[in-house]
Amino acid sequence: MAARAAEELEDGWYVNLGIGIPTLVANYVGDKDITLQSENGMLGMGPFPFEGDEDPDLINAGKQTITEMDRTAYFDSATSFGMIRGGKIAAAILGAMEVDEKGDLANWMIPGKLVKGMGGAMDLVAGVGRVIVVMDHTNKHGDSKLLKKCTLPLTGKGVVDRIITNLGVLDVVEGGLKIVECADGVTEDELRAATEATIV
Amino acid sequence: MAARAAEELEDGWYVNLGIGIPTLVANYVGDKDITLQSENGMLGMGPFPFEGDEDPDLINAGKQTITEMDRTAYFDSATSFGMIRGGKIAAAILGAMEVDEKGDLANWMIPGKLVKGMGGAMDLVAGVGRVIVVMDHTNKHGDSKLLKKCTLPLTGKGVVDRIITNLGVLDVVEGGLKIVECADGVTEDELRAATEATIV
Amino acid sequence: MQKIYPTAAAALDGFLHDGMFIAAGGFGLCGIPELLLSAIKDAGTKDLTFASNNAGVDDFGIGILLQTRQVKKMISSYVGENAEFMRQYLSGELELEFNPQGTLAERMRSGGCGIPGFYTKTGVGTVIADGKEHKDFPTGPNGAPETYIMEEGIFADLAIVKAWKADETGNLMFRKTARNFNPPAAMCGKVCVVEVEEIVPVGSLDPDAIHLPGIYVHRIIQGDHEKRIEQRTTRTRGAS
Amino acid sequence: MQKIYPTAAAALDGFLHDGMFIAAGGFGLCGIPELLLSAIKDAGTKDLTFASNNAGVDDFGIGILLQTRQVKKMISSYVGENAEFMRQYLSGELELEFNPQGTLAERMRSGGCGIPGFYTKTGVGTVIADGKEHKDFPTGPNGAPETYIMEEGIFADLAIVKAWKADETGNLMFRKTARNFNPPAAMCGKVCVVEVEEIVPVGSLDPDAIHLPGIYVHRIIQGDHEKRIEQRTTRTRGAS
Numbered sequence: 104m105a106a107r108a109a110e111e112l113e114d115g116w117y118v119n120l121g122i123g124i125p126t127l128v129a130n131y132v133g134d135k136d137i138t139l140q141s142e143n144g145m146l147g148m149g150p151f152p153f154e155g156d157e158d159p160d161l162i163n164a165g166k167q168t169i170t171e172m173d174r175t176a177y178f179d180s181a182t183s184f185g186m187i188r189g190g191k192i193a194a195a196i197l198g199a200m201e202v203d204e205k206g207d208l209a210n211w212m213i214p215g216k217l218v219k220g221m222g223g224a225m226d227l228v229a230g231v232g233r234v235i236v237v238m239d240h241t242n243k244h245g246d247s248k249l250l251k252k253c254t255l256p257l258t259g260k261g262v263v264d265r266i267i268t269n270l271g272v273l274d275v276v277e278g279g280l281k282i283v284e285c286a287d288g289v290t291e292d293e294l295r296a297a298t299e300a301t302i303v
Numbered sequence: 304m305a306a307r308a309a310e311e312l313e314d315g316w317y318v319n320l321g322i323g324i325p326t327l328v329a330n331y332v333g334d335k336d337i338t339l340q341s342e343n344g345m346l347g348m349g350p351f352p353f354e355g356d357e358d359p360d361l362i363n364a365g366k367q368t369i370t371e372m373d374r375t376a377y378f379d380s381a382t383s384f385g386m387i388r389g390g391k392i393a394a395a396i397l398g399a400m401e402v403d404e405k406g407d408l409a410n411w412m413i414p415g416k417l418v419k420g421m422g423g424a425m426d427l428v429a430g431v432g433r434v435i436v437v438m439d440h441t442n443k444h445g446d447s448k449l450l451k452k453c454t455l456p457l458t459g460k461g462v463v464d465r466i467i468t469n470l471g472v473l474d475v476v477e478g479g480l481k482i483v484e485c486a487d488g489v490t491e492d493e494l495r496a497a498t499e500a501t502i503v
Numbered sequence: 504m505q506k507i508y509p510t511a512a513a514a515l516d517g518f519l520h521d522g523m524f525i526a527a528g529g530f531g532l533c534g535i536p537e538l539l540l541s542a543i544k545d546a547g548t549k550d551l552t553f554a555s556n557n558a559g560v561d562d563f564g565i566g567i568l569l570q571t572r573q574v575k576k577m578i579s580s581y582v583g584e585n586a587e588f589m590r591q592y593l594s595g596e597l598e599l600e601f602n603p604q605g606t607l608a609e610r611m612r613s614g615g616c617g618i619p620g621f622y623t624k625t626g627v628g629t630v631i632a633d634g635k636e637h638k639d640f641p642t643g644p645n646g647a648p649e650t651y652i653m654e655e656g657i658f659a660d661l662a663i664v665k666a667w668k669a670d671e672t673g674n675l676m677f678r679k680t681a682r683n684f685n686p687p688a689a690m691c692g693k694v695c696v697v698e699v700e701e702i703v704p705v706g707s708l709d710p711d712a713i714h715l716p717g718i719y720v721h722r723i724i725q726g727d728h729e730k731r732i733e734q735r736t737t738r739t740r741g742a743s
Numbered sequence: 744m745q746k747i748y749p750t751a752a753a754a755l756d757g758f759l760h761d762g763m764f765i766a767a768g769g770f771g772l773c774g775i776p777e778l779l780l781s782a783i784k785d786a787g788t789k790d791l792t793f794a795s796n797n798a799g800v801d802d803f804g805i806g807i808l809l810q811t812r813q814v815k816k817m818i819s820s821y822v823g824e825n826a827e828f829m830r831q832y833l834s835g836e837l838e839l840e841f842n843p844q845g846t847l848a849e850r851m852r853s854g855g856c857g858i859p860g861f862y863t864k865t866g867v868g869t870v871i872a873d874g875k876e877h878k879d880f881p882t883g884p885n886g887a888p889e890t891y892i893m894e895e896g897i898f899a900d901l902a903i904v905k906a907w908k909a910d911e912t913g914n915l916m917f918r919k920t921a922r923n924f925n926p927p928a929a930m931c932g933k934v935c936v937v938e939v940e941e942i943v944p945v946g947s948l949d950p951d952a953i954h955l956p957g958i959y960v961h962r963i964i965q966g967d968h969e970k971r972i973e974q975r976t977t978r979t980r981g982a983s
Contacts, residue, residue: 184605260628384845
């Protein structure tokens with residue numbers, strides 16, 4: 104999924120990668136000139152440091168130690184989210200608990216469970232140019248995570264542009280989801296069967 | 304007047320001086336630690352440069368070449384007016400065409416005459432901690448510039464704290480203006496006679 | 504005008520009162536005002552409301568004030584790393600107001616810039632929008648209306664901030680991602696106390712390289728910082 | 744991703760159209776995008792609306808586009824130094840929208856930050872407030888209501904900006920008070936073209952000292968700048 108998501112990124116883009124699978128996308132960008140934003144105040148995020156080179160003043164939005172690059176620029180949190188809210192970030196690749204056929208996204212809280220907070224997720228989905236969700240097509244009970252309507256509290260309403268799952272790639276369009284492609288070895292029927300959302 | 308206005312400034316203050324007489328206040332601050340803001344993006348404004356040292360990248364809000372000091376910091380216009388609007392500037396000393404007994408101030412346009420614009424004057428009077436007006440008590444026809452009600456388009460409503468004129472010092476208080484002191488050789492009767500505004 | 508104080512306690516003297524509202528810089532444990540938080544613990548000031556992106560961990564950052572029950576309310580975007588926090592929150596001892604991270608940062612900057620309210624798309628259609636004013640602006644394609652919600656500026660009684668260097672007039676420089684919420688937090692405080700790693704003579708900092716001018720800074724202390732790392736992630740030497 | 748262009752004309756190619764809205768940096772004649780303005784003159788693009796604090800002088804800055812009647816409307820705080828401007832304005836050929844200087848700067852920054860509206864005290868009770876939404880916020884002493892007006896974010900088709908140095912990825916540094924409106928103008932453009940005095944290799948700029956990150960910058964040119972001084976004021980050597 105991370106490799107497929109990397110194909111979504113275009114040369115010259117400034118991109119924000121969420122925690123989890125989206126983080127892995129960085130490994131697959133190849134020759135494309137992609138600048139990664141870390142929303143705690145950095146453009147040009149580099150890989151983890153070598154052991155012993157960790158700098159407590161240099162972390163990413165997941166609080167992990169990282170490194171800088173030649174192109175790196177630092178700024179404060181108000182400026183950082185100014186560029187997010189202002190649409191300067193071309194794309195965000197994020198995980199999700201649920202997505203629905205109107206592009207609603209839920210990825211920050213499950214009622215009754217421990218709520219840690221939305222962090223920067225609501226800002227990202229509301230602000231960036233293109234929201235790409237990367238997630239498993241179904242939960243561990245086999246239920247579709249691509250729904251007619253999200254049941255969990257939303258992170259954003261009508262914000263998702265594209266969904267990349269282990270079964271395929273779908274776009275949010277007028278009236279529902281549109282299949283862009285099926286994953287290797289997955290038939291369209293299998294993908295439809297695993298999807299609760301309306302497929303148009 | 305400039306010397307009297309300088310007495311208004313307290314040690315440690317950050318201050319904005321308007322164009323004209325207010326600019327001269329800088330010459331009278333003595334030992335007090337005053338930092339001057341230039342609203343085009345500078346704190347710690349120094350004097351004019353020596354001949355030959357003019358730098359086109361270093362000007363004040365009046366577009367005059369100036370110098371920097373040890374303490375100088377530069378910033379952009381949004382930040383500059385953020386600190387003005389946010390009340391971080393302790394005081395502004397400004398000129399005026401008219402002030403009235405409610406603290407309304409007019410100093411930017413005369414209907415029918417060439418209008419150049421308000422520049423940063425409206426932001427300053429709305430934002431700074433204390434607005435001190437320095438002006439002649441009367442116009443060239445001998446009419447009072449301290450009015451019951453301003454006749455010219457306003458720069459700000461209820462914004463003036465203190466007025467320093469060639470005849471004395473007055474504060475804007477509930478119900479009108481209150482005489483703080485008369486200038487040397489000026490009697491209170493003379494000051495009252497030259498003032499249209501209600502004196503309480 | 505002397506801004507330099509010998510200790511965190513001295514720098515906070517006269518600025519603390521029960522029930523007050525404090526804005527704190529920092530992201531996770533990075534760039535947090537650890538010395539000032541420790542001094543607030545020692546001062547025993549109670550019923551504090553904090554605007555701070557995170558709540559520290561159990562024994563570091565704002566977490567130490569949770570242990571002592573000095574905090575009444577947190578305004579934060581993410582509070583996951585703190586067991587005592589969760590205990591107090593779930594038992595109703597602690598109020599929690601979640602703000603989206605960018606909304607929180609902008610609310611601080613706005614308050615500091617004299618802006619009591621602004622409109623944002625962030626949170627529209629979510630629980631964050633409940634009870635907030637909605638307004639349409641013609642920002643869509645061809646001027647189509649889009650819905651925004653109003654968020655309010657934060658005006659704190661006190662800002663506590665961690666910087667890298669200060670000059671004697673309070674001009675500040677931050678280092679790498681430790682800048683984060685520190686400048687907006689500093690802006691929104693009625694007064695602002697700053698802890699730094701180094702105080703340098705006035706004139707030592709490049710006027711073009713100052714991140715936050717001294718006008719925002721009322722008192723400064725220099726001290727030794729633990730600068731704890733929350734998630735130590737590395738790669739092996741020789742790996743790509 | 745190549746951001747460097749050989750000439751101002753090349754850097755503007757494809758970005759210009761009649762009737763467009765341009766945000767320009769600069770204050771007076773300081774830090775103005777003089778080369779890009781000259782290229783817009785040569786391109787002959789008409790009916791332009793400019794958000795720019797000033798309007799240049801007759802033969803420099805935006806003034807050169809007034810001579811050629813390419814400007815339809817100015818959004819500015821102060822336009823005093825330009826005779827042709829005044830002639831066109833008084834004869835009704837040119838529209839003029841006065842904005843208080845700080846309101847103009849914040850409107851640019853807001854548009855660039857996805858904020859379509861914000862509240863300010865600036866201009867309350869003046870002609871600037873006419874027709875604008877008024878709203879009270881409890882920001883006075885003890886929560887007393889104070890009146891604010893709503894101002895709208897500026898969303899420009901193009902931003903033209905002058906910086907001191909750029910690296911090859913568009914990270915910018917400005918010099919002294921030539922920073923002024925350039926960062927907020929850059930933010931509010933759908934696209935942003937920058938002219939600099941020097942382009943340096945990526946990695947040459949200190950990441951902590953960058954004033955505007957390259958994400959805001961789409962195209963860059965390097966050129967020779969006249970940098971005209973508007974009011975040459977000096978003191979005599981030996982004077983205090």
